[in-house]
Amino acid sequence: MxxxxxxxxxxxxxxxxxxxSTYELxxxxxxxxxxxxxxxxxxxxxxxHRLVAAGLATAERRLVxxxxxxxxxxxxxxxxxxxxxxxxxxxxxxxxxxxxxxVLFGNRATPEVIVGHLxxxxxxxxxxxxxxxxxxxxxxxGRGPFPERLHVNTxxxxxxxxxxxxxxxxxxxAESEVATWxxxxxxxxxxxxxxxxARALEDGTSLPRSTDVGDGRADG
Amino acid sequence: MxxxxxxxxxxxxxxxxxxxSTYELxxxxxxxxxxxxxxxxxxxxxxxHRLVAAGLATAERRLVxxxxxxxxxxxxxxxxxxxxxxxxxxxxxxxxxxxxxxVLFGNRATPEVIVGHLxxxxxxxxxxxxxxxxxxxxxxxGRGPFPERLHVNTxxxxxxxxxxxxxxxxxxxAESEVATWxxxxxxxxxxxxxxxxARALEDGTSLPRSTDVGDGRADG
DNA sequence: GATTGATACTCCAAGTTGGAGTAACCTGTC
DNA sequence: GACAGGTTACTCCAACTTGGAGTATCAATC
Numbered sequence: 001m002x003x004x005x006x007x008x009x010x011x012x013x014x015x016x017x018x019x020x021s022t023y024e025l026x027x028x029x030x031x032x033x034x035x036x037x038x039x040x041x042x043x044x045x046x047x048x049h050r051l052v053a054a055g056l057a058t059a060e061r062r063l064v065x066x067x068x069x070x071x072x073x074x075x076x077x078x079x080x081x082x083x084x085x086x087x088x089x090x091x092x093x094x095x096x097x098x099x100x101x102x103v104l105f106g107n108r109a110t111p112e113v114i115v116g117h118l119x120x121x122x123x124x125x126x127x128x129x130x131x132x133x134x135x136x137x138x139x140x141x142g143r144g145p146f147p148e149r150l151h152v153n154t155x156x157x158x159x160x161x162x163x164x165x166x167x168x169x170x171x172x173x174a175e176s177e178v179a180t181w182x183x184x185x186x187x188x189x190x191x192x193x194x195x196x197x198a199r200a201l202e203d204g205t206s207l208p209r210s211t212d213v214g215d216g217r218a219d220g
Numbered sequence: 221m222x223x224x225x226x227x228x229x230x231x232x233x234x235x236x237x238x239x240x241s242t243y244e245l246x247x248x249x250x251x252x253x254x255x256x257x258x259x260x261x262x263x264x265x266x267x268x269h270r271l272v273a274a275g276l277a278t279a280e281r282r283l284v285x286x287x288x289x290x291x292x293x294x295x296x297x298x299x300x301x302x303x304x305x306x307x308x309x310x311x312x313x314x315x316x317x318x319x320x321x322x323v324l325f326g327n328r329a330t331p332e333v334i335v336g337h338l339x340x341x342x343x344x345x346x347x348x349x350x351x352x353x354x355x356x357x358x359x360x361x362g363r364g365p366f367p368e369r370l371h372v373n374t375x376x377x378x379x380x381x382x383x384x385x386x387x388x389x390x391x392x393x394a395e396s397e398v399a400t401w402x403x404x405x406x407x408x409x410x411x412x413x414x415x416x417x418a419r420a421l422e423d424g425t426s427l428p429r430s431t432d433v434g435d436g437r438a439d440g
Numbered sequence: 441g442a443t444t445g446a447t448a449c450t451c452c453a454a455g456t457t458g459g460a461g462t463a464a465c466c467t468g469t470c
Numbered sequence: 471g472a473c474a475g476g477t478t479a480c481t482c483c484a485a486c487t488t489g490g491a492g493t494a495t496c497a498a499t500c
Contacts, residue, residue, distance in 0.1 A: 036320035100256035
């Protein structure tokens with residue numbers, strides 16, 4: 001019996017809400033949980049098998065016409081396991097971003113290419129934002145499933161909403177920055193970039209103004 | 221010859237700056253690149269082998285005393301491959317967060333447990349922020365390696381810095397929210413949470429004020 | 441001369457991906 | 471009543487990745 005992974009607990013957590021078929025579990029994952037614990041569909045289909053093998057869930061097979069449908073339910077042992085995991089320390093939160101990787105090596109690319117990546121990044125963030133808004137709106141109007149989960153979901157949505165906005169705002173700011181870069185291999189104004197960076201790290205709440213706005217300050 | 225992964229390009233991008241030993245590559249990854257493309261050390265040791273097999277890098281073995289040290293350099297084919305990759309579309313940016321997973325299922329845990337997770341989350345974000353500040357400070361003062369990379373690094377640091385602040389601020393806000401939750405299984409004021417959520421999604425720049433601050437509004 | 445930390449790797453079982461493949465059900469349209 | 475297109479319900483597998491364990495040597499400090 002293999003040890004449990006966070007993926008196991010993600011599924012177990014969903015099963016603690018109500019029994020689901022594997023297909024429903026994949027849908028639930030793409031609705032919310034998957035935004036902080038993204039896993040491939042094939043993996044989500046395997047996980048309930050492991051939970052059943054470990055005695056943390058049970059499988060009930062039914063027939064819908066000639067097609068089978070397996071519904072998984074959590075067991076008492078499963079709930080105990082989930083609750084124990086909840087109070088253990090969590091692994092660090094990480095980002096995985098091919099876009100940021102390309103920005104980091106973007107000194108080898110043309111400004112147009114970088115701008116293309118930044119726009120796609122912003123669009124992805126905005127469609128994520130729209131996704132939360134839609135789900136959250138149902139709850140605001142008193143609809144939406146599992147109202148007993150509203151308080152924890154709200155904490156979750158607020159973070160993901162702010163993260164989506166941060167990405168969109170940053171991408172727009174970065175685009176305006178890239179626009180100030182000299183084309184080709186011309187020399188850059190490193191002094192201006194340094195000032196920008198200094199301002200960015202002092203300034204707390206919003207993104208720094210672009211290098212080309214205002215006249216910077218008399219650098220001491 | 222297996223196909224290249226983003227990890228291959230991350231290493232290739234570093235090799236495009238200068239030749240490194242594998243150990244130095246792992247150090248560079250933990251310094252910056254690894255914050256947006258986190259990979260296990262063992263994987264970082266394997267990747268240069270694949271690059272050499274694909275003709276994208278060369279390995280030069282030297283001896284330091286009796287210990288060998290392999291330094292990898294990018295080839296012309298490697299640079300071409302890297303540049304081609306840079307203009308291809310990037311995969312979506314994702315978050316992986318065990319903490320958020322625990323918050324989502326936190327309705328099963330005690331407020332104390334959740335607060336513990338939120339504090340650890342804030343601390344992790346703050347130490348990340350300190351890390352950027354330290355690196356960026358060198359550049360602001362005109363020190364720091366590879367000054368020709370300053371412009372792309374600045375875009376990168378600004379996003380990671382804002383993300384770190386967002387996490388720390390959110391965690392503090394969330395902690396104050398959790399403090400308003402009734403202990404045990406007492407009934408929750410769902411109306412208040414709904415108002416909070418509505419405000420959170422309207423309000424743009426900062427985190428919403430807590431439910432217990434002010435008296436909410438006369439809900440229409 | 442011993443300890444500690446940095447440098448320099450290898451190995452492997454098990455978790456995970458992502459795409460391909462299969463098939464039945466359901467709804468609406470012509 | 472047939473067909474299309476979308477939804478539900480899975481399996482399979484090669485290749486990628488993890489994370490911990492293991493093995494050394496080098497360099498600086500006490």
